Amino acid sequence: MRSATEGTTRPCPQCGNEIRADIRFITWCAVCDWNVDPARxxxxxxxxxxxxxxxxxxxxxxxxxxxxxxxxxxxxxxxxxxxxxxxxxxxxxxxxxxxxxxxxxxxxxxxxxxxxxxxxxxxxxxxxxxxxxxLPEDGPLLHRAEAPELYALIDEVARVAGTRGVDMIAVDAEVNAAVTTYGVRGRRLLMLGLPLWEILTPQQRIALLGHELGHYSNGDTxxxxxxxxxxxxxxxxxxxxxxxxxxxxxxxxxxxxxxxxxxxxxxxxxxxxxxxxxxxxxxxxxxxxxxxxxxxxxxxxxxxxxxxxxxxxxxxxxxxxxxxxxxxxxxxxxxxxxxxxxxxxxxxxxxxxxxxxxxxxxxxxxxxxxxxxxxxxxxxxxxxxxxxxxxxxxxxxxxxxxxxxxxxxxxxxxxxxxxxxxxxxxx
Incomplete structure (x- = not known):
């Protein structure tokens, strides 16, 4: 259920508690969880x-x-x-x-x-x-020479993770990020989903890189x-x-x-x-x-x-x-x-x-x-x-x-x- 008015309040139909109503988001009650998941x-x-x-x-x-x-x-x-x-x-x-x-x-x-x-x-x-x-074929690839600052940031985060950086970055339209290896020599690949990258703050992007690089050193069987x-x-x-x-x-x-x-x-x-x-x-x-x-x-x-x-x-x-x-x-x-x-x-x-x-x-x-x-x-x-x-x-x-x-x-x-x-x- 959605409100027709943005930024207003109304009583919860289940418990009577005052709830926020915003046309952009689901209207729900934080007290009794009314309508918290209307489209499960x-x-x-x-x-x-x-x-x-x-x-x-x-x-x-x-x-x-x-x-x-x-x-x-x-x-x-x-x-x-x-x-x-x-x-x-x-x-x-x-x-x-x-x-x-x-x-x-x-x-x-x-x-x-x-x-x-x-x-x-x-x-x-x-x-x-x-x-x-x-290497993936459905998105642009960034070599180190093309993105030295991004690779430098990844290298800096990699040192915190106790590992090394990546050999290639693939950019795609996934709301996700991942690391893997490619080729016979097991080179490292960072798959960077632009939708996720674009909605993160600069510090959250560093946390994202830290999470992905952490997979190289934590024994993921x-x-x-x-x-x-x-x-x-x-x-x-x-x-x-x-x-x-x-x-x-x-x-x-x-x-x-x-x-x-x-x-x-x-x-x-x-x-x-x-x-x-x-x-x-x-x-x-x-x-x-x-x-x-x-x-x-x-x-x-x-x-x-x-x-x-x-x-x-x-x-x-x-x-x-x-x-x-x-x-x-x-x-x-x-x-x-x-x-x-x-x-x-x-x-x-x-x-x-x-x-x-x-x-x-x-x-x-x-x-x-x-x-x-x-x-x-x-x-x-x-x-x-x-x-x-x-x-x-x-x-x-x-x-x-x-x-x-x-x-x-x-x-x-x-x-x-x-x-x-x-x-x-x-x-």
Whole structure:
């Protein structure tokens, strides 16, 4: 329910308490939680995703309890992590066996039935092969020579995290940021989502960089090369064995043949989730600690609040991009409106009042909001930061540096804005 008037008050229809009414935001009651979550969506998720969400909340709560009772979080390789490595090596071992068997059959059965069997085994091994990620192709890439100030800031934050900086920055339209590796040499890549970057304060941006760089030094098992490639291989195989929806009578027979391999693959994936999720959640909490050390506790907490309104950010960007696309009259106007897109988004998100953040926090508790199914619930991450010792900023934002970084990102901002306006925004 929304008010028709901005900046007024009215009595709560449930408890009578005076509540604020603003046409831009949901009207709700902070006393009785009336209308706090009027549009709670029905969760229509596949089984694996539901399990991940359940485990994320469970492990997040347990780890938060460990922190608040004085137990220290530290990166470690425990028995579940070692078991996960063993399973991952087993997956790669199956691939190697298929390749070896296929080659042997082809060579020994050249010209006969053995060659057909060998080619079949090699075809099976192909989708299961470990695939190293490459550089993304759907957004601008920033090399160090093109953005020396941004790379210098990342290097400074990396020293606080106890690691080194990144080798490449990819800019995209995600309301998110992430780090990964690419190529045979395992070079480091920072994926920087402009919608998130643009709605953060300079100090919150430092906290964001601290969080992402913290993942390189905190023992995140799931993102290690061995487990990550095995996980991708299993996910690919599960896709191939997924039962056909609305099958014909003939396809029903195929679905029956898929039951056993699909169930086996689903079970192995769920087991890997169970074994690695606690370590992944621990890694997120540790990365949050780095965020607080780099940008300050206040900035890290502010970053958590910004993550809570990520959906609102996406909706705002989508609406504004659609308006711009509908109103454009030519290339020049599109270019000008594209350059204004990020300023509008930042101003819109900066106008979000504190009571809307509080509503989002309460909604987060009800829904178990998290960045994705591998992260602890956002409200627990926020609680953990507030429960820890207050940390000052090790890296302080500088107005001149911010201006130079903005200049370095100018071309990327225009490129991504044009792409969002041209193709639409799909978060």
């Amino acid at each position: 969506p029905e969760e229509k998720q596949e089984r694996l995703e539901r399990v991940r969400r359940t485990l994320a909340r469970r492990h997040g709560e347990k780890l938060l309890a460990e922190v608040t009772t004085g137990r220290t979080l530290s990166p470690r390789r425990d028995a579940p992590a070692l078991f996960a490595y063993a399973i991952a090596l087993g997956v790669h071992g199956v691939t190697l066996a298929l390749v070896a068997g296929g080659i042997w059959c082809v060579v020994s059965g050249w010209g006969g039935a053995g060659m057909v069997l060998g080619l079949f085994l090699l075809a099976l091994a192909w989708p299961l092969r470990p695939r190293l990620p490459g 799931r993102h290690g090369l061995v487990v990550a490639t095995a996980y991708r291989s299993l996910t690919t195989w599960r896709y191939y064995f997924t039962p056909i929806a609305d099958p014909t009578p003939g396809e029903m027979v195929v679905n029956l043949a898929y039951v056993v391999p699909y169930s086996l693959l689903q079970g192995v994936l769920m087991l890997l989730d169970q074994l690695t999720l606690r370590a992944t959640q621990r890694a997120e909490y540790l990365a949050d600690s780095v965020a607080a050390r780099a940008g300050s506790t206040k900035a890290a907490v502010g970053l958590m609040d910004r993550l809570l309104i990520a959906d609102s950010t996406a909706v705002t960007l989508r609406i504004e991009a659609n308006k711009t696309r509908a109103a454009r009259r030519g290339t020049r106007q599109t270019e000008g409106r594209g350059n204004e897109l990020w300023e509008y988004l930042a101003a819109r998100m900066a106008s979000v009042p504190e009571y809307e953040y509080e509503r989002q926090r309460r909604v987060g508790v009800l829904r178990g909001h998290s960045v994705d199914s591998t992260h602890p619930p956002t409200h627990l991450r926020r609680e953990r930061l507030l429960a820890a010792e207050v940390a000052p900023a090790a890296v302080v934002a500088n107005v001149d540096r911010e201006r130079r970084i903005a200049a370095e990102l100018a071309d990327a901002r225009s490129t991504v804005a044009r792409k969002v306006i041209r193709d639409g925004f799909d978060d």
